[in-house]
Amino acid sequence: MPVPSVEQLNEDILRPLVRTSWRYYLAVGILGSIVLAAVAAFLHQVYSGIGVSGLNEPVFWGFYITNFVFWIGISHAGTLISAILRLTHAEWRRPVTRCAEAITVFALMIGAAFPIIHLGRPYLFFWLLPYPSERGIWPNFHSPLIWDAFAITTYLTGSTIFLYLPTIPDFALLRDKAKGWRRRLYRPLSLGWTGTPRQWHRLEMAMRIMAVVILPVAVSVHTIVSWDFAMPPVPMWHSTAFGPYFVAGAIFSGIAALIIAMAFLRKAFHLEEYLTPFHFDKLGKLLLLMSLIWAYFIVAERLTIWYGNDSPEMAVYWSSSQGRFTHLFWFMVFCNLLVPFSILSIKRFRTITGTVIASTTVVIGMWIERFLIIVPSLERKYLPYTWGSYRPSWVEITITAGTFAAMALLYMLFSKFVPIISIWEMKLGMRQEANSPQPIPVETRLPQIVAETNFPASGS
């Protein structure tokens, strides 16, 4: 990796914060309109009743819960990957962590909105929270939805801190470089950071603790989301494998989202020198691994059900293998296994374009996977007389489209105010490199204990 100068680094990374092209405004305008349309659709639903969706008896959950699980899954990109990479001191993580962590926070915010969007009486969502009401009413701690409420708020808090902590030195840098309103914005955000060794030490300690703590939280969040399904006796939901299956799926889709985000940032903000084919190759391999793990879970799940031949479960099984969901099922397999496997297992194809194509199909495939977990089971629950079918309405489609737009929009706005690559971490990496007797090839950089190195003064 060619090592750019510190000035070059500052210039490159800070460029998007100060220069805005008309294309940016256009994109924000389009995304904003889609988000507004989704908000309008939601308000329409609140006003008229959730009947404006396609939900019915007995398919009580549809697009909204699919989106919920999907976005919570996507959120695993960031914090989880970044924490793992930090804990293993993978040097190549440096340009990647910030944009990964941001995905987590935004995806979680969007995902967490869905349990509220899908409520029959969304204005009462706070009844799910254990606040001290004067009537002495507490939520039902037996309900996985309450576990969700806890898990998601914990994860959201944790990953926001996890994103925020390593941004403090960069905020300080911005504070020092900026003038006017920006200065006023970054001053409080930098929390009085001056780069004293004490501050560095505390930041380092906090990051280490957070990296350790956030991992089990991330795993538990998706496990608990899976328990929303696995706990009640619904055919093909009620499965012990759902915890690891969902976590694996989450990481799978999270990596895919990260790859797409990185490729987008690289192009949009001309970060070619920082986000290199090397990173995409690494993440591509990870994606391939997750694809195989995902396929393993699918086979394990479906084979055991087929072999067990329990009639209520078989009804759901056949509905996705030979019934109305066959095409969707095989398309999912195509997206999640065939495409990533054929692209990523061949080194020549594991390019930026290759990984982005694979990631795109994985994101699509994983959305479908969530849909196929939720809807076919509800359509074919036990008594055949009550079997039904589900078709989303324009309201659900609009809101779903709105969340994708919201994700992109949040990301774009974020990149206007926060350096999307951690400047100080990059510098630290460069310093280490400069201090070493001979240049270290990126691939062979040894893990080092950061605490033992000299800390750079902020902004220098």
Next chain:
Amino acid sequence: MKRQWGMVIDLDRCTGCEACVAACHAENNIATVGDDQAAKGRTMHWIRVERYWEGEFPDVRLRYQPVFCQQCADAPCESVCPVYATYHNPEGLNAQVYNRCVGTRYCGNACPYNVRFFNFFNPVWDKPLNLQFNPDVSVRSVGIMEKCTFCIQRIKTAEIKALAEKRELKDGEFNPACVQSCPANAMVFGDLDDPQSEVARLAQSNRATKLLEGVGTEPNVICLRSVS
């Protein structure tokens, strides 16, 4: 006194006449949703008479199976409700507190019998059809779940009356609306914990089965059916 309300349905008697269906609507202020909503699968039949075809013409059979809330002793709908809107009452009923429901519809997914019904819109009662409202039963609004309550209002009324008269409730003293109407006397309601009751006696029948017993919900509705 501890009670376990329960019901026996004799499938050898049930003729599929659906008097129970109409009676339940009338007793419990259940809304009609109209053709468009019905086509979307959003009707509110707290009790329905399922029918299943067997065989091919002319050796064809059709079986009826009335299905409503089985008042499960181990009700999966209860544990999943985040706000205790559906809970187990001291007399073994799966009770529903409409005001508390926030509309997650989770209980509806968890119920293996699909007997929980959701108000996708505010129910419409063209005036003066609203004058029929049974004042002992809450009228539900948009966004909440409802279901068969074993006509809890009738249970309470009878209990209060017995209490006022300082006596025990008598078996068969009152009945839910469906049981009361059933022209074939296919349904019997009562206290399963009272060994003297008709319902407890019938529950011992060698024709007794429970719907989806294997799911482990421990229903308090028992179906009688000859093996043929």
Next chain:
Amino acid sequence: MDRRNFLKIAAVSSAAAALDGCGKPENHLIRFIPEEELIPGVAQRKPGVCTQCPAGCGIQVRVMEGEAEVTRHGQVGLLSMGLAKKLEGNPDHPVNRGKLCAWGQAGLQVTYHPDRIRFPLRRSGPRGSGEYQEISWDEAIKDLSSHLSSLKSPGKASPVAFLTKPLHDHCGVLIEQFLAALGAPPAVKFEFFEQTVLRRANELSFGHHQLPTFDLANSNYVMSFGADFLGTWNSPVSQNLGYGTMRQGRPGLRGKFVQVEARMSQTGANADEWINAKPGTEGLLALGLAHVILSEKLRPAEAAGEAGARIEDWSKGLPDYAPEAVSKLTGVEASRIQRLAREMAAHAPAVAIIGGASLAQTNGLANALAANALNALLGSVEKPGGVFFTPQPPIPGLAARKEGASVRELCGGILAKSTPVEALLIYNANPVFASPSEWRVREALEKVPFIASFGSFVDETSILSDLILPDHSYLESWVDNIPESGTTQAVASLAPPAMNPLHHTRAMPDVLLDVAHQLGGDVGKALPWKTYGDMLQAAFDPLRSHPGSTSAKTADDFWSEVQDKGGWWSAGITKSPAMRAANPSIAPVKVSAPQFDGAAQEYPFNFLPYASQQFLDGSLAHLPWLQEMPDVVSTAMWGTWIEINPQTAERLGIQQGDLVEVASQHGKLQAPALLSPGIAPEVIAMPVGQGHEHYGRYASERGANPIKILAAQVEPQTGALAWSATRVKVKPTGQKGKLILLGGGLRESPREFHHR
């Protein structure tokens, strides 16, 4: 440890800190949940009579205080009044013993229907436009009286016609007395599913011009030839009661039930053995059974008495009805006929029931006589477990009930100008909807210069009227009823109004009395009562001297006790009067195959319209509870459908829900296809009841009306419409129809889900 407790412990241990619980923490968690706190309202139970179908069940009306928006003296206001909240069966009533059918339950919506006519109306637009203008009751009654008095010419028959459904109450008596005093012919009674054939057959076989009553509770073997007796036919509630007991009410004894029909009805679905016989061959099958019983000497031919004598060659052992011969015509295997006959003879008491489509054939009377003869042969007439005839209560005026002309004759007469009708009064009959187009009922009625209707709703017939005098609902008025069948006790049901009228309506009999008094003269004298209640009191008083449900001695006590009980019924089982000498005017009949309208090549399917479980003949289609109550066999709601055997459908390229066209020689209609495994491949069936043009917001413009395409075929002996004798052809239209099913059209059995 079960799941529930595990979850509780897991949840509680994590939440315990937050809750600071004491004692058993799980109790603490749910201590805050209120039991639904309830202060039950104060309810009164008032007696009533169900008028939703002819069976005449006794009801109890649960009345509670409430606030209603009502119109009084031209002003709308909130009035606190007793409101009917629920209908329940009267536990003491001999017909229904506290039970009620779905129609009876839904009766509440008649009173509260948003489209009820709320005040008297005079036509203001062209006929049939539905444009009316509100008038006062004084005006309305004066209008009607002046019309009727202008038509009176001494010495000549009055050109006034009265059209009603068959009435089993004193309204019917009042109407006949009114018409007689006017010098007009007896009322024309109309209902689509008329029972003329069966009454006539029972008169011929047993001397009772009456519908039968079955003691199913004591039967060991029931064979029904097309009668939907658990659903829509005769006295469904009492028949369900008996059926339940027959099946499981007697320890160790479970009666067998066999149903013969070409389309599986709600009733047929309950059968142990379901037999598909060709439409209209039910009588042949009955005689096939009789042949076996006779030839195997299981019962003597003489046992059948008069009923046997009605059948040609009965005493010779029915040589033409050997199983092989019958098998060819009916499609039922000879060996099966033999087995069934032996079973029936061995399992006394056994009973045969015939009704519905079997009688709506050109050979309907013969079919009925054959089944009657079979019953007589089995020794089941007026024996426990057999067929009975409900004794009529000793009320002198009842004998005055008269047979009138049929709607077909009336309309034929009007169109041919042979029957002069200057004024027509209509009460609870809708022949414009429920008659074949061939009869041209609308055209005929349009020729009548003045039509007045007592209807509560604008329907296809009442929309032709010039004056509407809306009746109270049956919860708002005096009601009485003499059940024709359904019990072995003599019954006269009676109830005072259960609630005050909601709207500015008036009871039809009271209006007739007012009109009679305004007309004065003979008419006034013939109807001396001030109100219908007075008339009923006078009519019921003679019952006081008969042993029955009340022991009151004085007239006043008797009257109030009868009102409290919901009627009078004789003590215990009363024998019906000795059989009248059978009418000898008809020669013994030969039971042969039926005739159908339409050539078999061009019209390959038998068309079977059937009484709807939801709406009977369509008169209940305006009630939203019934519209949304799924038909139990098809599971369809809010619409109509055409039942086709799946093989036939496949052959014709028709799939579930496809809009198909059914055409007879007399018209065509379109409705979605319902593929049903329970219908013969050569039969197309369709429920009657939908397809209303005008009948309130819930029924209007919904579905198609199969009656309209029927041929005007009649049963020749009785003149009854043979509504099951039309052939049709069927083709897909290429479009999808609106078929709303509750139960997804699935075939899987729930059995495998038991004991999983």
